[in-house]
Amino acid sequence: MSEKNMQPSRFLFCLISISMFILILSSVFLLQSSNSSFIPGSVFRLILANNTLAYFQTNSISNSDRLPYLSSPTSLIDTRRPKSRTRERACLGSYSNKMGALGEGSGKVCDSNQALLKVFMYDLPPEFHFGLVGWKGERGQIWPNVSNASRIPLYPGGLNLQHSMEYWLTLDLLTSNTPGMVRPCIAIRVMNSSQADVIFVPFFSSLSYNRHSKLQGREKVSVNKMLQNKLVDFLMSQDEWKRKGGKDHLIVAHHPNSMLDVRRKLGSAIYVLADFGRYPVEIANIKKDVIAPYRHVVRTVRGDSAPFERRPTLVYFQGAIYRKDIGEKFDESSILRQGGAIRQELYYLLKDEKDVHFTFGSIRGNGTSRTGQGMASSKFCLNIAGDTPSSNRLFDAIASHCVPVVISDEIELPFEDVLDYSKFCIFVQASDAVKEGFLLNLLRGIKREKWNEMWERLKEIVHHFEYQYPSQPGDSIGMIWEAVSRKISSIRFRLHRQNRFRRSQLMGRTK
Numbered sequence: 439m440s441e442k443n444m445q446p447s448r449f450l451f452c453l454i455s456i457s458m459f460i461l462i463l464s465s466v467f468l469l470q471s472s473n474s475s476f477i478p479g480s481v482f483r484l485i486l487a488n489n490t491l492a493y494f495q496t497n498s499i500s501n502s503d504r505l506p507y508l509s510s511p512t513s514l515i516d517t518r519r520p521k522s523r524t525r526e527r528a529c530l531g532s533y534s535n536k537m538g539a540l541g542e543g544s545g546k547v548c549d550s551n552q553a554l555l556k557v558f559m560y561d562l563p564p565e566f567h568f569g570l571v572g573w574k575g576e577r578g579q580i581w582p583n584v585s586n587a588s589r590i591p592l593y594p595g596g597l598n599l600q601h602s603m604e605y606w607l608t609l610d611l612l613t614s615n616t617p618g619m620v621r622p623c624i625a626i627r628v629m630n631s632s633q634a635d636v637i638f639v640p641f642f643s644s645l646s647y648n649r650h651s652k653l654q655g656r657e658k659v660s661v662n663k664m665l666q667n668k669l670v671d672f673l674m675s676q677d678e679w680k681r682k683g684g685k686d687h688l689i690v691a692h693h694p695n696s697m698l699d700v701r702r703k704l705g706s707a708i709y710v711l712a713d714f715g716r717y718p719v720e721i722a723n724i725k726k727d728v729i730a731p732y733r734h735v736v737r738t739v740r741g742d743s744a745p746f747e748r749r750p751t752l753v754y755f756q757g758a759i760y761r762k763d764i765g766e767k768f769d770e771s772s773i774l775r776q777g778g779a780i781r782q783e784l785y786y787l788l789k790d791e792k793d794v795h796f797t798f799g800s801i802r803g804n805g806t807s808r809t810g811q812g813m814a815s816s817k818f819c820l821n822i823a824g825d826t827p828s829s830n831r832l833f834d835a836i837a838s839h840c841v842p843v844v845i846s847d848e849i850e851l852p853f854e855d856v857l858d859y860s861k862f863c864i865f866v867q868a869s870d871a872v873k874e875g876f877l878l879n880l881l882r883g884i885k886r887e888k889w890n891e892m893w894e895r896l897k898e899i900v901h902h903f904e905y906q907y908p909s910q911p912g913d914s915i916g917m918i919w920e921a922v923s924r925k926i927s928s929i930r931f932r933l934h935r936q937n938r939f940r941r942s943q944l945m946g947r948t949k
């Protein structure tokens with residue numbers, strides 16, 4: 439080889455060596471800077487650690503903020519949406535006993551980026567909400583001051599309370615903006631509706647039905663009807679409603695007869711309901727609506743809950759054959775066939791048994807505490823379909839740590855996507871329950887050990903069925919907000935799919 443040929447190849451060798459050196463140097467430098475935004479530090483450690491899954495996982499939890507592509511894949515698509523947080527909280531919060539995940543906001547001030555759900559609430563005049571509980575504000579004041587818990591306006595007691603979630607949810611939103619109030623940071627009220635995940639309609643519809651559905655004096659239209667019609671006029675004129683045709687609106691209509699006159703007109707909204715018994719499926723269904731627990735009327739057993747041996751009554755039932763006044767629009771004979779008839783048949787089957795308490799009569803006033811005592815000293819409490827598939831009796835049983843026996847084929851249960859009711863309830867089909875001996879054989883066959891398992895589970899989940907002010911981690915209010923958040927993401931999913939072939943959007947943008 440000649441000198442002429444040697445020179446260029448040596449030069450090339452040097453060039454390659456130098457550039458290799460620079461490349462190695464720069465990549466080491468790059469990998470070591472842990473806060474580099476496009477190669478997180480944990481990736482570096484991940485490579486060194488041989489890509490073991492265990493390392494990967496522990497790291498991704500503790501350094502979730504450094505692994506954005508792992509902890510929240512959706513954030514790359516739409517940063518405003520809290521989908522990933524929804525999933526995490528739903529799993530952590532509702533299954534485990536460690537309710538810390540739900541309450542992680544307590545103690546700190548809740549801000550809208552931290553909250554699971556951003557809620558815009560219409561400033562409806564007080565006649566729709568706190569006016570109905572007798573509250574009068576200053577001139578022009580729409581909402582009561584909720585910063586002192588002992589001064590909040592009270593909801594009427596007795597059986598009204600069963601459907602009081604309209605009140606607790608509204609209070610919770612007001613509290614979310616009140617400095618110094620400690621509550622779980624799940625829902626937060628935002629003042630700009632374009633930033634909200636859901637639009638809350640603060641109408642106390644159940645109280646309006648319970649208190650104002652009869653004509654007073656010379657009225658031509660009841661207050662309940664008037665308010666519903668006014669509400670429809672109001673909503674139809676709002677940009678918020680027009681934007682998605684009401685699909686992101688949340689309306690609480692827990693009493694089966696509340697919103698009776700306008701439920702069809704507002705049917706695109708998400709309803710918070712007790713069950714679907716009096717709704718056609720196109721207006722309310724489990725796909726879009728949320729089932730909320732009744733507020734129990736008996737007192738929650740705290741501390742000393744009687745064990746198996748100290749519950750002398752095997753089965754407890756107290757109720758009416760006809761539970762609620764039935765609107766004219768419903769077919770009474772079919773209701774009788776479904777509900778009342780089963781109660782009556784069971785009554786004849788069970789009434790002569792020594793360890794069975796089965797009486798008819800509504801529980802008013804003094805009756806409530808007697809019912810509470812009765813349930814708390816019974817092993818099993820019956821929930822039999824009445825004129826509606828659901829009733830507060832299930833939640834009274836849970837509050838009394840009495841294992842519920844559900845005989846209601848059409849019942850919908852609150853939060854069933856995160857709670858497995860079969861772990862603490864017994865379900866019996868109506869057709870089986872009315873067979874002679876079936877129910878008693880079944881319940882007598884459940885021995886102490888099996889019963890204890892259900893009883894222990896009951897004590898773990900009972901706090902999911904409490905309504906209180908201010909809200910506590912894992913209680914009904916938080917559970918409802920979480921359920922709403924899950925509905926919102928599935929509603930959004932359907933909306934986005936519908937948008938796939940909407941060319942008009944594209945055309946509009948290019949013009």
Ligand SMILES: *[C@@H]1O[C@H](CO)[C@@H](O)[C@H](O)[C@H]1NC(C)=O
Pocket residue numbers: 486487488490
């Ligand atoms: C890397 O993987 C190999 C084979 O799977 C294993 O023998 C070795 O111990 C691993 N090294 C580290 C640091 O985990």
Ligand SMILES: *[C@@H]1O[C@H](CO)[C@@H](O)[C@H](O)[C@H]1NC(C)=O
Pocket residue numbers: 583584585586
């Ligand atoms: C609410 O009441 C508290 C005292 O209980 C008071 O400090 C606060 O200023 C009030 N807030 C409003 C908006 O009036």
Ligand SMILES: *[C@@H]1O[C@H](CO)[C@@H](O)[C@H](O)[C@H]1NC(C)=O
Pocket residue numbers: 586587588589
């Ligand atoms: C809350 O209201 C009660 C009763 O009106 C009053 O006694 C108490 O001092 C108030 N607390 C605060 C922190 O303002």
Ligand SMILES: *[C@@H]1O[C@H](CO)[C@@H](O)[C@H](O)[C@H]1NC(C)=O
Pocket residue numbers: 630631632633
């Ligand atoms: C509300 O939010 C939207 C989007 O974030 C923004 O464009 C708009 O200016 C906001 N409106 C007000 C009154 O702040």
Ligand SMILES: *[C@@H]1O[C@H](CO)[C@@H](O)[C@H](O)[C@H]1NC(C)=O
Pocket residue numbers: 803804
């Ligand atoms: C409630 O029941 C108790 C005994 O159970 C009775 O002494 C009391 O008079 C009752 N009160 C009312 C208002 O009926």
